[in-house]
Amino acid sequence: MSSTRTTVTRTTIDNIGILNQPIYTLTKCFCLWKIVLLLIVLASPGPGYDTSTALLLSPEEEHARNSAGTVEWLISHVAHKVARWDSIYFLKIAQRGYVFEQEWAFGYGYTRLLSFILPASLRSLQNLAVAGVVLSHLCHYLSVLVLYRLSRAIFKSDGQKSDALPFLASALHIVSPAGAFLSAPYMEAPFSFLNFSGYYMFITALNDERRGSFYLRDAKFLSAGALFAVATAVRSNGLLSGLLFVYDAVFGLHQLFTHGLSWHVLRRLAMIGAGGSLILIGIVGPQYVAYKEFCLAEVSRPWCSRLLPSIYTWVQAYYCSDQRNVGFLRYWTFSNLPLFCIAAPAICILVYSGIRVWATLLPMLAEPGQKDGGETKADSDSSYSLRYQARLALPQVVLALLAVTNYHIQIVNRISSGYPLWYWFLASCLVSEKRNSTTLPRWLSSHVILRVTVMYGLVQACLFASFLPPA
Structure with missing residues (x-):
């Protein structure tokens, strides 16, 4: 029975690898998942322990009740269900701007983007809530497509993986643990789209460099920095993506010290420095x-x-009174132990997938004759994708470490949605079907993780709509 099931699974994965319309299939999967989440959100009972949404929307909701059965009633119902947690503040700030000093705790880039969508005359809280839902759905869908393109740019020479892995990674992003946060008026979906787009620009810049297109490479380095700057304005952890530029800058400086001055290396360092400096605008601007x-x-x-x-x-x-536990190891209290348990699977996957890449790469970096970011002409065709993954592992692992030591750790389940490496790790496990030969125990196989992720997303959607933790 087990052999038959394995054969069926492998046949399914092989079929995924030769899909003629992967984008169309991903679109269908995306729509189906979003419909399921939206139905759960709309059917969830009550406002939970917090009535902030009801208080803010009560005047508009009263008007909508008088128009029962109309589009206004539907808009009111959707707005009442999705305006939860921090989205209440995002909507209010987008409606009338920053008034109180404490409101600056909420992402400047996202609230400005939300207010830009609608003219001032239409910026009711209900309209903004629906606009935020549309924006999140659009950005989430676009991030699925960008992740697919990014995956193909990295794994295009890995044989059968080059077809199956991009599809599976993008499908995993659809059912991300972020769940309802990728559908509600929240920062997660715009951040994922911007961060993935920045990664795509950076990786394709490296591909252009390998083909000798140096002007295109330079333009893409700057474009990647600009995208990361906007992502940082939306979510401050976008600053971690600057580690990609740090990685290449370190190797560039190493080349200068070991091989002497070179116009090519100096020009590359200048573009890397300029692109990385742009990211600071996302922090300094607000x-x-x-x-x-x-x-x-x-x-x-x-x-x-x-x-x-x-x-x-x-x-x-x-x-913020709840920030008294924010700081190095200040969140490590016995009462927060359940939140550590909730975040543990995501933390383990983020760290393990990142360390796994570097454990494979470090012996290669120790070899003599390295060139341009650790590549040699002899091995570049077989190992460049590994080096690309190593760059992307840096912000992911640092994010996980910061979540463990400094953040409200449970938020890692949603902010991890904007980092691609762990999707590739799970997708690779699904493709290889080598659970018996991996270091992961059977109960922690990719299939188990996938099922838990889907179940977590469904349960979380109900908790989110009912204003119940964890957030």
Whole structure:
């Protein structure tokens, strides 16, 4: 029986590898998953323990009740269900801008994008909530497509993997543990799209370099930096994507010290430095706007006199009572143990998949004659995708370590959605069907993880709509 099941699974994966219309199939899977999540959200009972949404939307909801059976009633019902957790603040800020200092704890880039979608005359909270849902669905779908293209750019010479793995990785992103957060007015879907797009630009820039298209490579390095800057303005952890530029800058400097000055290396370092510097705009830009508002006034705020005046860190420490546990190991309390358990599977996969790539790459980097980011002409055709993965492993592993030591750890289940390497790891396990020969125990096989991910997404959608933790 087990042999028959394995044969069927392998046949299914082989069929995936020769799909004639992978984008069409991914689109159908995406629509089906989103319909299921939306039905769960709409059918979820009550507002939970927090009535913030009902209080904010009550005037608009009363008007919608008088129009029962109309589109306005449906809009009101959807808005009432998806405006949960931080999305309440996003919607209110998008409606009338930043008014209170404590509101700067919520992503500047996302609220500005949300307010840009609708003209001022249409920015009711209900309309903004629906616009946020549409934006999240669109960005999530586009991120699925970008991940597919990124996967093909990296694994295009890996034989059968080059067909099956991109499809499976993109399908896994559809059922990401982020669940309802990728459908609601939240930052996760726009961030995933922007971050994946930045990775795609960076990796294709390296491919262009291998073909000798240096002007195109330089333009893509700058484009990648710009995309990461916008992603950072949406979510501050986008700053971690700058580690890709750090990786290449370190190898460039190593070449200068070991092989002497070279115009090609200097030009490449200049483009890497320029692209990486653009990412800082995503952090500095919003801080500058806040600095002008609060620090150039007649009475400035206390954070303005700090060496690095950051309104974000000030707000987190001064206003947010739940942030008292934010800081190095301050979240490590017995009461938070269930949240560590919830986040443990995601943390393990993020760290293991990243370390696994580097464990394979390091012996290759130790070989003499390395060139341009650790590649040699002799082995580049067989190992360049591994080196690309090693670059992408850096922000993923650092994110996981920060989540364990500094963050509210449970949020890793949703913010991990914008990092591709762990999708490739699970997809590779599904393709290879070598559970008996891997270091992972059978109960932690990719199929088990996939089932748990799907179940978690379904349960989480109900908890999210009912305003119940974990968030």
